[in-house]
Amino acid sequence: MGKKTWRQLTVWLHVITSVGWMGQALALFTLLAISRTTEDDAIRVAATSMAHEIDSLLLAPLANASAFTGFMLAAATAWGFARHWWVLAKFAITLVQLYAGIFLLSGALQDSVVAARVGEPAPVALVAGTALMASALAFQAWLSVAKPWGKVRTGPKLPVAPTWMFVAAVAAPLIDITVGLLLGYPLPALSLVVLIVQLVRRRRELRPAAVPAT
Template sequence: MEKKTWRQLTVWLHVITSVGWMGEALALFTLLAISRTTTDGAIRAAATSMAHEIDSLLLAPLANASAFTGFMLAAATAWGFTRHWWVLAKFAITLVQLHAGIFLLSGALRDSVVAAPTPPALVAGTALMASALAFQAWLSIAKPWGKARTGAKLPVAPLPALSLIVLVVQLVRRRRELTAPRS
């Protein structure tokens, strides 16, 4: 595959998965805000249950695909991970979002399916996720802050693989949880 074609395909996949991640973050925020503000127990349960399904089945794959394609672009192009402040900022935000989304937000959402009402921190967390994604989109377009100092190179080669490993582990764990008999 030609280098230009590979880059275009990777950018396309990165944009598509990032837009999907943003859409899911906004859907989670909307559903959890409805769940938080309604007085109707049936609507609360339905909204929280739908949010949990979106999170369980769609969010982790798209978030990890977005992160992985971003890592691939940084590693394989002149942008690099540490050459420009905006790329470094996106990289740091992505790592925080993956950790917070997979290990904190998902667990809290799973617990909130049975709890009433939805905790305000969960609604705030989804709003922060969507806001961080919007900020990252702005960073990609504006490319602010210029070049970072050219000092010691950070070892970043294993990071895309780490993202893929986290995705696989999380998907296997979720699949087991979804198929396990409920008591």
């Protein structure tokens, strides 16, 4: 397969993992809302526990894959990270979502499981946070379709990565998801390595060539 095909596969993987991320965020919102509204302690514990399992086994791996493929499409194509307002907005929103998911959501879900066992519902902030996550992903989908606001800045066209980088962009998250499922927790190690390699490659490609002395 040629470069165009592998680039399209990278876009396809980005789309389906982003949709999956949003779907799991909506599932978390539904389960946590049930935790707040039910009068049955067993249902409350089951709903909160299921939300925690979905976060660990589905949402986190899909979020990592979605973010990685999005970053790779920016780093490996002419779009770049900061040339178009819509790409820059998606990049900033994704960073906030990853931070919130890793450092806030996961820990709060663990605490909610413990609290549910003593009869306490999920916090309102946690329910609102999952709704906000799904809404932000829906907004990012609109940005990808509409591509609003024009360019941040102009400059020479950015180089497109070679075919093997797009092959790696597809293979790395799939391998990471498989390993994560086997280990029982998300581990986007290979994706991070591939992204770093491409960022270093692009930096070298954009470095001005040395002018020979005369």
